Amino acid sequence: MNICVCVKQVPSANEQRLDPVTGTVIREGVSSILNPFDAYAVEEAVRLKAKFGGQIAAVSMGVPSAVETLRRIVAVGVDRAILLTDRAFAGADTLATARALALGIQKIGNVDLILCGRMATDGDTAQVGPMLAELLGIPHATDVSKIGAAGPEFIEVARMADDGYLRARLPLPALLTVVKEINVPKLPSVAGVLRGRRAGVDVWSASDIGADPGEIGLRGSRTRVVKTARPEPRAACRFLSGADELLEVLKGGGRA
Ligand SMILES: Cc1cc2nc3c(=O)[nH]c(=O)nc-3n(C[C@H](O)[C@H](O)[C@H](O)COP(=O)(O)OP(=O)(O)OC[C@H]3O[C@@H](n4cnc5c(N)ncnc54)[C@H](O)[C@@H]3O)c2cc1C
Known part of the structure; x- marks a missing residue:
């Protein structure tokens, strides 16, 4: 079973910054990590490979520094890493992102299963996986918490649902987005870390994947961020030391 995992490099949780003028995410000069949900997708790919054989490719669209994130994934068992990076990809909304990933995956070729994280912790939309499946014309299931039987x-x-689980059988090729309940990602071995450090990452530009410049990046995005705002801070929080103090506050009309 040949698997392709889509992985995104995201700003570490306390370093999310938005450009106040363009409203877009600032990705340069910000410390980055592998999108946490994608670590579960990578681990599941490694487990499936151990069971069914095949090759694992990981693909990311992002800034050149995402090469390091891809190397860390090679360390845990991915066979091939591909970075889609080009100024022409910048400013992509979810559809333009999915289009670039779809072309990258078509160039990889011969993929039976695509795994994505449930969502990215910066964009938070959970749209890229389903959009990618639609663009490739393959079935998908979201929020997958367990993979059962599989064959060629x-x-x-x-799938996790609000009040239980839904079981589904999909023909391959297919795309799954996974939730953190699916597994516990393993740490890389020392040999894995060394392999990752030495690993070559294929770097593909927009023209390498045959992308139409009008369909990718800001030009290919059908949505625009028109305004961004931080929520107003609430009134200062006061800690109460007991029931008497709470009673006083309530008598005063609830103003702490
Ligand atoms: C209206 C709108 C406008 C935007 N405009 C801009 C902009 O101008 N500039 C900008 O930098 N960003 C912009 N973004 C953010 C950008 O769309 C997202 O970074 C990107 O499309 C991925 O969406 P997401 O983060 O919501 O991913 P999700 O859909 O939540 O991610 C789900 C899964 O898809 C896969 N995935 C997602 N993105 C990638 C990727 N890049 N490479 C590989 N796999 C991936 C991962 O497996 C991930 O777990 C915009 C978003 C929106 C909604």
Whole structure:
């Protein structure tokens, strides 16, 4: 089973910054990590490979420094890493991102299963996986928490739902987005870390994947961020030391 995992480099949680003029995410000069949900997708790919054989490719669209994130993934068992990077990809909304990833995956070729994280912790939309599946014309299941039986032509999954699980059987090729309940990602071995450090990462530009400049990046985005704002800070929080103090506050009309 040949698997492609889509991985995104995201700003570390306390370093999210937005350009006040353009409203877009500032990605340069910000410390970055692998999108946490994508670590579960990578681990699941490694487990499936151990069970069914095949190759794992990881693809990311992002800034050149994402090469380091890809190397860390090679350290845990990914066979091939590809970075889609080009000024022409900058400013992409979710559709333009999915288009670039779809072309990258078509260039990789011969992929049976695509794994994505449930969502990215910066964009938070959870749209890229389903959009990618639609663009590739393959079935998808979101919020997958368990992979069951699989064969050359099908895969069975359990999806998390509000009040339980939904079981689905998808023909391959297919795309799954996974939740953190699916596994516990392993740390890389020392040998893995060394392999990752030495690993070559294929770097593809927009023209390498045959992208139409009008369909990718800011030009290919159908949505625009028109305004961004931080929520107003609430009134200062006061800690109460007991029931008497609470009573006083309530008598005073609830003003702490
Ligand atoms: C209206 C709008 C406008 C935007 N404008 C800009 C902009 O101008 N500039 C800008 O920098 N960003 C912009 N963004 C953010 C940009 O769309 C997202 O970074 C990107 O499209 C991924 O969406 P997401 O973060 O919501 O991912 P999700 O859909 O939440 O991610 C789900 C999964 O898809 C995969 N995935 C997502 N992105 C990638 C990737 N790049 N490479 C590989 N796999 C990936 C991962 O497996 C991930 O776990 C905009 C977003 C919106 C909604």
